[in-house]
Amino acid sequence: MFRQTHIIFCHAGFFLAYMVVALLTSASAQAKEYSIDYNVSGGASYNDNEGLSAKDERATSGVRIALPISFKMRGDQVTASFLSELKSYKFDDSGYDSNDQNFESNAAYQLELGSVSGMAGYMRGSTLGTEFLDTGRIGGVATRVERATAGGNGTYFLTEKSRAYVALNYVQTDYASPRYIGGTIINSGFGAAHQWTERTSLSLGGNVSRYQSNADRQTTSDIIGSRAGFKSVLSENLDVALTGGISYVTTSFATNSAMSRPDSDTTAYVVNGAVNYRQERYSLSATLARSLRPTGNGDLNIFDQVNITYRYQLSDLSGFNASLLGGNTEALEGSIDNDRRFAQIGLGISYRLAPSWSVSSNYRYRYQDNGRAAQANALEIRLVFNPKEYIWSR
Numbered sequence: 001m002f003r004q005t006h007i008i009f010c011h012a013g014f015f016l017a018y019m020v021v022a023l024l025t026s027a028s029a030q031a032k033e034y035s036i037d038y039n040v041s042g043g044a045s046y047n048d049n050e051g052l053s054a055k056d057e058r059a060t061s062g063v064r065i066a067l068p069i070s071f072k073m074r075g076d077q078v079t080a081s082f083l084s085e086l087k088s089y090k091f092d093d094s095g096y097d098s099n100d101q102n103f104e105s106n107a108a109y110q111l112e113l114g115s116v117s118g119m120a121g122y123m124r125g126s127t128l129g130t131e132f133l134d135t136g137r138i139g140g141v142a143t144r145v146e147r148a149t150a151g152g153n154g155t156y157f158l159t160e161k162s163r164a165y166v167a168l169n170y171v172q173t174d175y176a177s178p179r180y181i182g183g184t185i186i187n188s189g190f191g192a193a194h195q196w197t198e199r200t201s202l203s204l205g206g207n208v209s210r211y212q213s214n215a216d217r218q219t220t221s222d223i224i225g226s227r228a229g230f231k232s233v234l235s236e237n238l239d240v241a242l243t244g245g246i247s248y249v250t251t252s253f254a255t256n257s258a259m260s261r262p263d264s265d266t267t268a269y270v271v272n273g274a275v276n277y278r279q280e281r282y283s284l285s286a287t288l289a290r291s292l293r294p295t296g297n298g299d300l301n302i303f304d305q306v307n308i309t310y311r312y313q314l315s316d317l318s319g320f321n322a323s324l325l326g327g328n329t330e331a332l333e334g335s336i337d338n339d340r341r342f343a344q345i346g347l348g349i350s351y352r353l354a355p356s357w358s359v360s361s362n363y364r365y366r367y368q369d370n371g372r373a374a375q376a377n378a379l380e381i382r383l384v385f386n387p388k389e390y391i392w393s394r
Contacts, residue, residue: 032074032075032076032393032394033073033074033075033391033392033393034071034072034073034074034391034392034393034394035071035072035074035389035390035391035392036069036070036071036072036389036390037069037070037072037389037390038067038068038069038070038386038387039067039068039384039385039386039387040065040066040067040384040385041065041066041382041383041384041385042063042064042065042066042382042383043063043064043380043381043382043383044061044062044063044380044381045061045062045063045064045378045379045380045381046059046060046061046378046379046380047059047060047061047376047377047378047379048376048377048378049374049375049376049377050091050093050096050128050138050376051138051139051140052132052136052138052366052368052374052375052376053138053140053374054372054373054374055372056140057374058093058140060091060092060093060096061091061092062089062090062091062092062096063089063090064087064088064089064090065087065088066085066086066087066088067085067086067087068083068084068085068086069083069084069085070082070083070084077109077110077111078107078108078109078110079107079108080105080106080107080108081105081106081107082103082104082105083102083103083104083105084101084102084103085101085102085103086099086100086101087099087100087101087102088100089128089142095140095141095142096128096141096142097142098125098126098128098142098144100123100124100125100126100129101122101123101124102121102122102123102124102125103121103122103123104119104120104121104122105119105120105121106118106119107119111156113156113157114154114155114156114157114163115154115155116152116153116154116155117152117153117154118150118151118152118153119149119150119151119152120149120150120151121147121148121149121150122146122147122148122149123145123146123147123148123149124144124145124146125144125145125146125147126142126143126144126145127139127142127143127145127175127180127296128142129145130145130296131296132342132344132366132368133342134295134296135180135295135296135297135338136340136342136368136370137179137180137296139179143175143176143177143179143180144175144176144177145173145174145175145176145180146173146174146176147171147172147173147174148170148171148172149169149170149171149172150169150170151167151168151169151170152167152168152169153165153166153167153168153189154166154167158192161194161195162192162193162194162195163192163193164190164191164192165189165190165191165192165193165205166188166189166190167187167188167189167190168186168187168188168189169186169187169188169189170184170185170186170187171184171185171186172184173294173296174214175296180296180297181213181214181215181296181297181298182213182214182296183211183212183213183214183219183294183298184211184212184214185209185210185211185212185294186209186210187207187208187209188207188208188209189205189206189207190205190206190207191203191204191205191206191227192204192205196230199232199233199234200230200231200232200233201230201231201232202228202229202230203227203228203229203230203231203243204227204228205226205227205228206224206225206226206227207223207224207225207227208222208223208224208225209222209223209225210222210223211223211294211300213294213298213299214298215298217253217254217298218253218254219251219252219253219298219299219300220251220252220253220254221249221250221251221252221294221300221332222249222250222251223247223248223249223292224247224248225245225246225247225248225270226245226246227243227244227245227270228243228244228245229241229242229243229244229272230242230243237277237278237279238275238276238277238278239275239276240273240274240275240276241272241273241274242271242272242273242274243271243272243273244269244270244271244272245269245270246267246268246269246270247267247268247269247270247292248265248266248267249265249266249267249268249292249300249332250263250264250265251263251264251265251266251300251332251333264333266332266333268292268302268332269290270290270291270292271288271289271290272287272288272289272290272291273287273288273289274286274287274288275287281312281313282310282311282312282313283309283310283311284308284309284310284311285307285308285309286306286307286308286309287305287306287307288305288306289303289304289305289306290302290303290304290305291303291305292332295329297331297338299331299332299333299338300331300332300333301329301330301331301332301338302329302330302331302332303327303328303329304327304328304329305325305326305327306324306325306326306327307323307324307325308323308324308325309321309322309323310322310323314349317351317352318349318350318351318352319349319350320348320349321346321347321348321349321350322345322346322347322348323344323345323346324343324344324345324346325342325343325344325345326342326343326344327341327342327343328340328341328342329342338370339370340368340369340370341368341369341370342366342367342368342369343365343366343367343368344364344365344366344367345364345365346362346363346364346365347362347363347364348360348361348362348363349361355388356385356386356387356388357383357384357385357386358383358384358386359381359382359383359384360381360382360384361379361380361381361382362379362380362381362382363377363378363379364377364378364379364380365377365378366378
């Protein structure tokens with residue numbers, strides 16, 4: 001069974017990667033306009049509990065350098081982009097030092113009655129950047145995390161106001177420590193959308209997914225779900241969206257031990273809502289989500305999460321932003337106890353020194369309680385050089 005599933009995962013990943021290569025090849029042949037955009041940023045930070053630990057609070061100070069570069073191609077029917085991002089973190093506690101990379105490519109092809117698109121990516125980071133919204137176990141050192149992704153989707157217009165879509169996505173996550181459990185998930189989605197009025201659209205869809213962990217006690221979960229939702233532009237300043245559905249999950253456990261947990265069937269509901277409000281000088285957005293996804297604990301978890309973001313333009317050169325994130329997570333299997341509550345508050349102010357130079361200062365507060373409460377305060381000052389995007393044609 002494991003070998004068959006592994007082959008299915010590999011074939012899906014290779015197929016999606018092949019589709020992205022084909023789209024990128026087509027884009028490079030048909031592109032008429034090209035552009036390069038990049039920036040260089042450097043910052044200094046202080047955190048009074050870098051690992052967000054209740055028992056081993058470690059204060060750190062450090063510096064970071066980031067270099068993201070974006071290359072884009074555009075044609076009459078095709079668009080493509082490549083993103084390369086390099087980051088380096090150095091701390092007075094060298095256990096948190098990390099050199100990270102992120103690469104991503106996207107391509108889209110416009111058809112007469114629809115479109116197809118694909119993406120592929122590779123992220124090489126650390127638990128310092130991934131685990132607050134995953135397991136909450138950042139740890140006393142920055143453990144290496146690698147994630148490969150590939151995906152594709154297609155849309156076909158059935159009528160002027162109705163369209164059908166299909167999507168396929170593949171994600172594989174690996175950790176460099178046995179304290180965490182990686183895994184692979186493949187998700188297929190399908191559905192239809194209808195433009196009910198000039199400002200409101202309705203959607204109906206479903207998904208079929210499989211998750212498999214990399215642990216000796218291997219977990220395999222098959223998910224079948226259905227979704228329904230709407231999007232509406234209430235005014236030129238306000239838009240809302242809401243999607244809800246239900247997922248049926250069958251989980252099996254395989255182990256080399258004579259003792260094995262019995263298979264289980266579980267039903268969970270999912271919700272995704274968003275509200276966006278805009279004015280000339282400020283914007284306010286809020287999202288509410290209940291989702292089902294795997295974590296570095298090797299099991300599927302239910303995540304309840306709310307995000308609120310506020311941005312205000314103080315002047316032509318300066319701006320202020322505030323964000324609030326809160327939620328809780330629990331294992332889908334009731335017999336597993338890894339419940340956790342978490343929250344994050346962010347405050348920041350930025351100032352443009354020159355057309356290509358800006359400086360910002362940010363404060364972040366984090367809290368979590370997984371049986372033992374922990375909190376952390378962090379400050380960062382950052383300088384960014386962002387020259388004008390370079391565009392040329394052939």
